[in-house]
Amino acid sequence: MKAIKQIDHLNMSVENLEESLDWYQRVFGFEPVEYGERETGRWAITRSGDAMLCLYEWRLDAVESPFKKAPRHGINHFAIRISDIDEWNEVIVRENVEIGFGADIRYPHSTSWYVVDPTGYEIEVVHWDDDVIRFAA
Numbered sequence: 001m002k003a004i005k006q007i008d009h010l011n012m013s014v015e016n017l018e019e020s021l022d023w024y025q026r027v028f029g030f031e032p033v034e035y036g037e038r039e040t041g042r043w044a045i046t047r048s049g050d051a052m053l054c055l056y057e058w059r060l061d062a063v064e065s066p067f068k069k070a071p072r073h074g075i076n077h078f079a080i081r082i083s084d085i086d087e088w089n090e091v092i093v094r095e096n097v098e099i100g101f102g103a104d105i106r107y108p109h110s111t112s113w114y115v116v117d118p119t120g121y122e123i124e125v126v127h128w129d130d131d132v133i134r135f136a137a
Contacts, residue, residue: 009045009052010078014119017042017057023118024053027095028080051080077114077122083131088113109134 014020021044024030030046030053037043041057082088091097092113100114100122113125128134 006050009054011054011056012119012121013056013058014117015057016118017044017055019118020055020057021046024055027091027097027115075121077124079112079124079126081126081128083127085111085127088125088127 021030021032024046025032028048030048030051032044033047034045035043043054043056046053046055092099097115100116105112105114110126110128112127115123115125117123
């Protein structure tokens with residue numbers, strides 16, 4: 001198999017679709033590109049550049065997996081990469097975004113901020129030095 005080109009999208013259940021759509025648009029620039037409804041609830045696909053989020057408004061007790069393993073595992077957090085720290089700092093102030101751990105976290109080649117969306121998902125916002133992904137080893 002060849003290397004994966006990129007992750008296509010992240011599919012997430014949310015408590016309130018409209019609130020989540022509004023927050024992801026204001027904070028990260030995700031624009032809704034498609035809407036729908038199923039028996040389990042409403043959904044929307046959002047896009048910011050090549051990144052996509054699929055948001056499903058489901059009651060937590062209604063979320064079922066087609067696989068037999070239980071209970072379902074969740075994600076610890078997902079990360080969004082940014083290239084402009086000044087713009088991100090403007091968003092933090094404008095949207096009154098609470099930053100986890102009280103401030104940014106410095107890693108060997110990047111800086112991260114941890115935030116939480118309206119449903120409670122933790123998001124790491126990452127800026128790589130010189131906008132280049134690199135590792136210590």
